[in-house]
Amino acid sequence: MTQSLPRLRIGTRGSPLALWQAHAVREALVLRHGWPEEAVAIEVIRTSGDTITDRALALAGGKGLFTKEIEDALLDGRIDLAVHSAKDMATRLPDGLHIAGYLPRADVRDALILREGNSLDDLPPGARVGTASLRREAQLRRLRPDLQVSLLRGNVHTRLAKVENGTFDGTLLAYAGLSRLGLAGRASAVLDTDLFLPAVGQGAVAIECRAEDPPTNLLLAAVTDADTALAVSMERAFLAELDGSCRTPIAGLAQVTDDEISFRGMLLATDGSAAFETARRGPRAEAVRLGADAGREVRAAAPPGLIPT
Known part of the structure; x- marks a missing residue:
């Protein structure tokens, strides 16, 4: 008997968290469409971001380093969809690709991992905190300018190990990622968003595919979450107005209720010495417009040089 080919091929990075996300999307598709598991194949694709671990992404090319090779496979037709952490996606996608939807969003907050203690206040002056995120670094420096904050790259397990072995006194990770693993x-x-505003898209799993692929888009529409899509679309509209990349500390969070959507956004100086905040609230249908308007407000308030050109 000839074995049939998979119905869909998912492209993903090979980290434990990326694989969790890809399997979650496969499970959603299988359950929703009544397919056998083997109808959805998972293809691991190594990205530049996985290869470059000795310097900050901002110095190596930005967020696209975690998606470029996977997006190339999408454009070439080697895969049918790609699964990413929404916060890792560039503001502008390659021509021909779009975000088809999201799984229901998990906890958006950042988690603090310490060798000793249970809060930021427990870190002694001069404690060493590692992070790969300019946003986390800037907010840490804003709250605790006495800390030594330096680069810590790698997957979740690598970063946890660096704290365990004493290389760092602490680190910050997305609580959603820890929970999923x-x-x-x-x-x-777990840091309250009033104190520590998350990255745009944090906690959301994004599904990317070719815009001109109606059958795949239709299949994905059945498993995507409308409220998550609305919230992240508002956050990404804010980011787009600031030309957000790994070179600029930007945070933003939209929250959906029955009738309206609220948003809080922030642009920071890398050293935490300045922060420009804004907020919006309005009808759900106005989410993208309000997010973009918030971004323009912050851009106008920021001094020259804070946003790279």
């Missing part, structure tokens, strides 16, 4: 108990504290 069964590591929620490793969080020393």
Whole structure:
């Protein structure tokens, strides 16, 4: 008997968290459409971001380093869809590709992981905190300018190990990622968004595919979450107005209720010495417009040089 080919091919990075996300999308498709599991294949694709681990993404090319090779495979037809952490996606996608939707969003907050203690206040002056995120670095420096903040790249397990072995006194990770890997108990504290605003798209799993592929888009529409799509679209509209990349510390969070959507956004100086905040609230149908308007407000308030050109 000839074995049939998979119905869909998912492209993903090979980290434990990326694979969790790809399997979650496969499970959603299989359950929704009544397929056998083998109808959806998972293809691991190594990206430049996985290869470059000795310097910050901002110095190596930005967020697209985690998506370029996967997007090339989409454009070439080697895969049918790609699964990413929404916060890793560039503001502007390659021509011919779009975000078809999102799985329901998980917890958006950042988790603090410490060798000792249970809060930022427990870190002694001069403590070493590692992070690969300019946003986290800037907010840390804003709250605790006495800390030594330096680069820490690698997957979740690598970063946890660097704290365990004493290379760093602490680090910050997305609480959603820890939870998805069964590591929620490793969080020393989960930081309230009023204190520590998350990255645009944090906690959301994005599904990218070719815009001119109606059959795949239709299949994906059945498993995507409308509220998550609305919230992240508002956040990305804010980011787009600031030309957001890994070179600029930007945070933003939209929250959807029955009738309206609210948003809070922030642009920071890398050293935490300045922050420009804004907020919006309005009808759901105005989400993208309000997000873009918030971005323009912050751009106008920011001094020359804060946003790279």
